[in-house]
Amino acid sequence: MSVVTIDSVSLKGIAAAVPKLTYSNLEYGHIEMPERELFIKTTGIRERRVAGRHQSTSDLCYEPALQLMNRLGWEKESIDAVIVVTQSPDYFIPGSAVILQDRLGLKKSCLAFDINLGCSGYVYGLYVLGNLLSSGQLKRGLLLVGDKSTVSTAYTDKSAYPLFGDAGSATALEYDPSAGKMYFNMGSDGSGKDAINIEHGGSRNGIDETTFKLVEIEPGIAREKRHLKLDGIAIFNFALREVAPNIRELYEAAGQAPENTDFFVFHQANRLINESVRKKLKITDTHKVLYSLEKYGNTSSASIPLTMITEAAAVLSSKELMLCLCGFGVGFSWGSALLRTKGIVCLPLIELP
Amino acid sequence: MISAEEFTSQLVAEFEEVEPGTVFPDTNYREIKNWSSMYALIIIAFVDANFDVQLNADDLKNTQTVRDLYNIVVEKAKA
Numbered sequence: 001m002s003v004v005t006i007d008s009v010s011l012k013g014i015a016a017a018v019p020k021l022t023y024s025n026l027e028y029g030h031i032e033m034p035e036r037e038l039f040i041k042t043t044g045i046r047e048r049r050v051a052g053r054h055q056s057t058s059d060l061c062y063e064p065a066l067q068l069m070n071r072l073g074w075e076k077e078s079i080d081a082v083i084v085v086t087q088s089p090d091y092f093i094p095g096s097a098v099i100l101q102d103r104l105g106l107k108k109s110c111l112a113f114d115i116n117l118g119c120s121g122y123v124y125g126l127y128v129l130g131n132l133l134s135s136g137q138l139k140r141g142l143l144l145v146g147d148k149s150t151v152s153t154a155y156t157d158k159s160a161y162p163l164f165g166d167a168g169s170a171t172a173l174e175y176d177p178s179a180g181k182m183y184f185n186m187g188s189d190g191s192g193k194d195a196i197n198i199e200h201g202g203s204r205n206g207i208d209e210t211t212f213k214l215v216e217i218e219p220g221i222a223r224e225k226r227h228l229k230l231d232g233i234a235i236f237n238f239a240l241r242e243v244a245p246n247i248r249e250l251y252e253a254a255g256q257a258p259e260n261t262d263f264f265v266f267h268q269a270n271r272l273i274n275e276s277v278r279k280k281l282k283i284t285d286t287h288k289v290l291y292s293l294e295k296y297g298n299t300s301s302a303s304i305p306l307t308m309i310t311e312a313a314a315v316l317s318s319k320e321l322m323l324c325l326c327g328f329g330v331g332f333s334w335g336s337a338l339l340r341t342k343g344i345v346c347l348p349l350i351e352l353p
Numbered sequence: 354m355i356s357a358e359e360f361t362s363q364l365v366a367e368f369e370e371v372e373p374g375t376v377f378p379d380t381n382y383r384e385i386k387n388w389s390s391m392y393a394l395i396i397i398a399f400v401d402a403n404f405d406v407q408l409n410a411d412d413l414k415n416t417q418t419v420r421d422l423y424n425i426v427v428e429k430a431k432a
Contacts, residue, residue, distance in 0.1 A: 233393060237408075
């Protein structure tokens, strides 16, 4: 795909929520202390928030959505579309967006559907919802993005368990003829489907006697087939290959230079990957590249809005800014966006008990 | 291209926990003290950043020593 644009849509506000429960990777007893320390130093992930049994992905998105609507003064009847981006939906069926349409009290004529994407999902969600609004036939939309990734990671799998944190978010978009262009550049490579994969439970493999059987893959890595599997080397090579060229192409098409960007908000994969991308793009102003992963881990689809809220809320709400967003991961799927924001509403991070 | 010795010392500098002077080109890198899979990612990042070469899982599987890695990097850098 080449670079595409959206006109007449402005980003009005963002809110995000995490569970209160905090896990420290320094206390991850499945591996020895030196390995824990090396893990924290290399990935940058010190702590993560973990949802309890009582908290679903839609719970993590509900509160930010409600508070954001209240803060913006958006009447429930005024919302024309709600999109949920997640890979840990409340149920196989129905999708989580219709559940939230009802729970938020949105009108029945509201469009509500899910998008099944992970780490790249926020950018895709902005693009899809932006397109729904840009003609002006629909005026207001909510993009609800989040994952309870910890529901599918095995404690006995050191390659996945200490990476992920749970989070939900809400982003408000509105039709606005005076808004500037947003630029997008997206890509897909399904040949990477095995690199990040939950093998069992879907229509390919279903559930059988091996689904819940713990199997040791290599020392330190044991999981069941219902668990998330990560191939760290394949993922790292994918990110090195695709992300920087994708962002360069975005800037070229937009006629912009990375130097004029105020913040780069990348999916919070891990510090080693993100720093490699930063160096490839020759971004030397390190403070422009935001990180929330030390405190919240890899929060999958929610990582971009969560990082905006926790690391840049004050400037986002007071200044006009040029932002470069980039999500990349499961699929493989990736996408970047370049947009201007002006005094957007940023609610303080919500912690859910 | 730098020498295998220089490659080794630069790579070891990336492994902050490893004492300099304990790893040589013919050291089996998986036998480095406290070796973990995290080191594989550090190797990939180091080679990508410094030589613009990507090492894949097979490259790592098919190598034992730091010199083996060096030879692959030399070969791929030529291509």
